[in-house]
Amino acid sequence: MYSKELLKGTIEIIILKLLVENGSMYGYEITQQVKNLTKGKIVISEGALYPTLHKLEAIGVLSTEIIHIGRRQRKYYHVSEVGKDISALKMQELSSFLHSLNQILDFKLSS
Amino acid sequence: MYSKELLKGTIEIIILKLLVENGSMYGYEITQQVKNLTKGKIVISEGALYPTLHKLEAIGVLSTEIIHIGRRQRKYYHVSEVGKDISALKMQELSSFLHSLNQILDFKLSS
DNA sequence: TCCTTATACCTTGGTATACAAGGTAATTAA
DNA sequence: TTAATTACCTTGTATACCAAGGTATAAGGA
Structure with a gap:
């Protein structure tokens, strides 16, 4: 796992990017996809995820829809206009x- | 200026990189070089710089030497082994x- | 059957890092 | 002589993140 500080400021953008690309996702799904895409190297903790989602919803960047799967519920987020x-x-x-x-750092970051 | 959060976790590395490359620098010089290299886009504030330098010195990563230029003093930092x-x-x-x-983000970052 | 793991939501408390703002003082340019 | 630059520093505040905890359903293994 990386130094926690590095993630600062990027979690929000990661979330938004995934939501823009996939149209609609629920919280748990986001954490799993980040883990998969980065082979477990970047992990978004729930203590970071949910407060961020709630904040983005509160300021109108995201809107939500709750879906019931059996007795369990999922809260789907999608990016507003x-x-x-x-x-x-x-x-x-x-x-x-x-x-x-x-x-400054001269990294070679071409993918 | 960028969102402050983005810099989190990178200031320390920026400082170390410059010191490793240049051998020895003083605080003010570091801020100026960062500003120049990035055309003013990244600015390391003194409230971030000095506490970081002091911390790195305290844990033995940096050592210092004070030089007098006329009546003014400069504190030079360099990276220990x-x-x-x-x-x-x-x-x-x-x-x-x-x-x-x-x-996740698919940026094209090759320089 | 029972236990563990996975799914799925959430909150609280603590920590760390950076900024804004302020302080001191010498030097240089206008 | 005044402002800007050089050069060091500290204090108080904000905030984003993590660890840890809480609740509950579903699925899989022993």
């Missing part, structure tokens, strides 16, 4: 920041 | 983290 613009800005900001950071 | 190993590990960790992050 306003949220899409905000997401795009945040992505752009992170991309630009990483580019600046690379000016 | 142990510090070099720790720096390398931290660089590796950040590089790996960014690679994982890229698995």
Whole structure:
């Protein structure tokens, strides 16, 4: 696992990116997908996930829908229209920041 | 200026990288070099810089030497032998983290 | 049957890191 | 002589994250 500090500021963007791409996801699904995509190297804890989702919902970036699977419930999140613009800005900001950071660290990060 | 949160966890590595490369620098010089290298996009505030330098000195990663320029003093920092190993590990960790992050965000970050 | 693991939501308390703002003082430029 | 720059520093505040805990259903293994 990485130094916890590195994740700071990126969790929100990770969540938004996944939601924009997949249209609609529930919390647990997000944690699993992050784990899978990064082969377990990045793990979003629930103590970070849920407060972030609730905050994004509160400010109108996300909206929710509760679905019942048997007796269990799932809360699906999706990005609102306003949220899409905000997401795009945040992505752009992170991309630009990483580019600046690379000016100092000279990492080779082409995938 | 970027969202402050993005810098979290990277300031220490930025400082170490510059010190490893330049051998020896003083605080103010570090802030200026970061500003120059990133065209003003990344700015390390003094409230972040000095506590970090002091912490790294306290744990033996950095050692210091005070030089007098006229009546003014400069405190030069350089990376100790142990510090070099720790720096390398931290660089590796950040590089790996960014690679994982890229698995989700698909940025094109080749410089 | 029972126990563990996985699914699925959530909250609370603690920690760490950075910023804003402030303080001191010498030097240089206008 | 005044402002800007150089150069060190500290204090108080915000916040984002994690660890740990809580609740409950579902599925799989012994």
